[in-house]
Amino acid sequence: MRQFQDALRRGVGDMKGWIAAREVELQRGLQRSEQALDTYRRGVERAAQSAQSAVVSKTEQLMEAGASRVLPRPAARSIAPPKPSNPSTPTRKPAPAQPAPTAQDWRQEATAQFLAAARGAQDAFTLGLGDQAYAGLGAVGDVVQGDDFGASYQNRMAQERARDAADAQNYAAARTTGQVLGVGGQVLVTGALLGPLGAALVPAARGVRIAQAAPLIFRETAALAGAGGGVGAIGQAAGDISRRKIGTPGDYGGAVVGGALGALAARRGNVAQASAAAGLTESVAQDTLDGGLDTQSAARGRESAAAAAIVGGLVGRSATRHADSMSRKDKELTGEQASRIRNFVRGDRTGPAAKTKEDLPGGGYTFPDLRSYRNGVVSELIESKFGRSARLSKRQLQAVKAFKNYRVDHVLPRDIGAVFGLPASILYPWEQGLEQYPSRQEGRAP
């Protein structure tokens, strides 16, 4: 029994020793695991920091590379626009060396890029007029505080342009992206307003020319193109006087070509589209004649077309509405006067206005409004029409079929709109608003 008890004591002692040994081993294992986990965590953190730095660095490299395709890489960034002492000569502050990017820097950078893109979109969409409106409103506020409007306006415009220049230097890719989006929006809105939708909104601009209306002969087409070209030349001369700078022969040649093409396009009836064609053609032709197209020619042409479409469209639509609302008597006189002008251009003389009837085969007769004479002989019997809904009478249709020299002239209100709208788009100095891609006379864009 005593032996059993001794053995039991030894066994218990052995078990205690075994258990103690296991506890020591377990603690050592836990310590090793904690050390491994800590090592692993530090490794992960180092890897993450390394990856973040690599991504930021690579992104900046890509952005710099993108910017350098448009403009030379700037020597230093300056997010805020410079505040020049003299507004007319903006200067750029040298920036300090860049510290390592942090999350906060990255957010600031993204915000600055976004704002630069937004400003680019606004400039493109409004053809630079947004800056002028902003400066004008600010100047009005300054006037309330006693400042001079002109000086305040010029200072604010200088600040706007300095900021645009800073954007172009520092955030070229973002600004270009914004400009592309702005142009897209401009094209969509302008096209919708000045295209079929715009015509639908202005009832006076509706109307279809009578199918039997006499088409223009070569002399009339040439005269129309000549008149458009003449207006283009006058517009160029007026611009020269305003700028106090004589344009090149290429400038005048481009203006003549643009005006001529616009006048021919106006025959289709959409004065806004005709004005856009005139503006685009003039810009491209001037660049071509003045030394060839360059990288900014397309942008300049696009801006010219959009500005001309807006000016021509607004003036043309206004004139169209007025023509449509003229008194009946004035419409009659305008219709007859247009026929007289056509006679003159065609080289014919307009005969006396007294009515004489023309008997029709099958009975009845009609009264032509005018007669044209060539070498003392009746050349044409003329029926004048004015109005968006004017059609032939039953007798007049008989006359169209019966007489080979029966001419129908149909003037639509939108023709009157084109008479005023197209010259307005040519004569109006809308280049004032084209700050992004000024004409060569104005100087190249920065």
Place this chain on the structure above:
Amino acid sequence: MRAAWIGVQGASQEEVLGVLGLEPVPDAPAGDWFDGGFTCRTFPGGWFVVTSERDLDLADDLATAAATTDQMAVGCEMSTIVMYSEAHGYHGGELQWSVTHDPDDEARPLAVEGAPPAILADLKAKALKAQAGEEDVDYVFEVPMQVVGHYTGFVYDEDDATDWVLLRSAAVRPGRRERPADLERPNYALWRYLLLALLGVTLLGWLLQTFFQRPA
């Protein structure tokens, strides 16, 4: 062409011409209805018709002429340049009906007011039927003239009579207002306005460019 004519039933020629301030041109040969400034002729049924290319003022002259009879008086004015036409009917000096065709009024190709004659419904139905799908000819334009022709017998583009009497304005026009002289001249006010607007817009642009030039 432009033309207007008035038909009065049951009134003496002298009385109608007197209130309109017209008189026959002495020793003038008879001719077609469109041969002079004013012409007149008697039609069956006691109708007396006065025509003019541009000098009859339908609003005033028809009411004046209608007051000379206790029977009917009708009048019509039309322009083939703008394809506008209108007709009015009086009875006993009172306006009974009006029919107007304005081509720009797409919703109402034929506007009718008052109690029109029964013949109008037939004429309108025929015109609208002919007009359906027709883009080249305006058939509804003829309806006001057809209504007046139904009463007077005068059809402006078929009349072959050559016994129309040439008229002139009398020295005294007791029942007729003097037409302002400028009504006979073209009204260029709109054109002047548009031209001034064009010049104004251009001048404004130049001024902006000159005084608010962008900094160099």
